[in-house]
Amino acid sequence: MMSLTEQRLQIALLQMDIAIGEPELNIKRAGQLLEEAVSGAVMPDVIVLPEMWNTGYALDRIHDLADRDGEQTSKLISAFCLKHNVNIIAGSVADTDGEDVKNRVYGFDRKGKRIADYSKIHLFRLMEEEKYLTAGEKEGTFEVEGVQAGAMICYDIRFPELSRKLALGGAKLVFVPAEWPHPRLHHWRTLLTARAIENQMYVIACNRVGVSGTTAFFGHSMIIDPWGEVIAEGGEEEAIIRASIDVSLVDEVRARIPVFEDRRPTLY
Numbered sequence: 001m002m003s004l005t006e007q008r009l010q011i012a013l014l015q016m017d018i019a020i021g022e023p024e025l026n027i028k029r030a031g032q033l034l035e036e037a038v039s040g041a042v043m044p045d046v047i048v049l050p051e052m053w054n055t056g057y058a059l060d061r062i063h064d065l066a067d068r069d070g071e072q073t074s075k076l077i078s079a080f081c082l083k084h085n086v087n088i089i090a091g092s093v094a095d096t097d098g099e100d101v102k103n104r105v106y107g108f109d110r111k112g113k114r115i116a117d118y119s120k121i122h123l124f125r126l127m128e129e130e131k132y133l134t135a136g137e138k139e140g141t142f143e144v145e146g147v148q149a150g151a152m153i154c155y156d157i158r159f160p161e162l163s164r165k166l167a168l169g170g171a172k173l174v175f176v177p178a179e180w181p182h183p184r185l186h187h188w189r190t191l192l193t194a195r196a197i198e199n200q201m202y203v204i205a206c207n208r209v210g211v212s213g214t215t216a217f218f219g220h221s222m223i224i225d226p227w228g229e230v231i232a233e234g235g236e237e238e239a240i241i242r243a244s245i246d247v248s249l250v251d252e253v254r255a256r257i258p259v260f261e262d263r264r265p266t267l268y
């Protein structure tokens with residue numbers, strides 16, 4: 001499908017391995033991948049990192065390891081944005097106010113200004129998040145490059161109500177940092193694709209790779225367009241996944257099949 005007035009954004013997903021409980025190592029690795037992302041032939045407009053990329057799921061030590069008020073993350077990412085004139089949705093990090101630890105998305109614009117703040121609202125019991133983390137209480141919407149966007153974190157994609165709320169609020173892009181492991185690749189691909197098709201928006205999902213204890217993370221970071229086409233997908237190795245997206249396709253798909261006009265919310 002070709003659109004009339006293109007609005008292109010170059011996206012780069014940092015599909016990284018994460019060393020459990022080693023923030024310094026992870027910050028170093030993220031820094032290397034960020035440098036690589038801005039050194040390619042095509043400069044990205046938006047770079048995305050995976051979920052909990054500072055600590056991994058070191059939940060039994062998370063209170064000690066979490067980034068105090070997100071200071072370390074903000075300093076590093078904001079300075080990088082300013083230096084390289086790029087937006088970064090800095091995945092999520094474990095962050096603490098000294099009491100609660102949250103699984104929190106930080107996003108910064110080209111000037112290094114904070115644009116996104118979202119704490120995961122659905123905690124994943126299979127990985128015992130609810131025992132160690134505090135859930136967020138509101139959805140995450142923001143603007144990037146003048147485009148309305150939203151954030152969901154990993155398990156959040158199982159709750160179609162959330163992405164629908166973001167879409168109804170005007171989001172055309174949704175960013176999904178994740179640590180989604182085997183054996184649920186089928187769920188990952190299907191749920192992400194469904195969220196894109198039903199909301200007629202771009203789903204931009206960055207998953208980690210590597211092994212943590214007995215859990216293996218499969219990567220397969222994906223960029224899916226509002227028609228449900230997968231326009232980029234990673235494999236199971238560390239990689240930078242790049243794609244050029246045309247935001248105007250969202251309006252075109254929404255005009256062609258007017259789902260948002262045809263909804264009957266009073267009936268369900």
Ligand SMILES: NC(=O)CCC(=O)C(=O)O
Pocket residue numbers: 051124127153154155156158178179180181184187
């Ligand atoms: N980190 C997560 O939220 C994992 C979610 C997951 O694996 C799932 O199946 O849902």
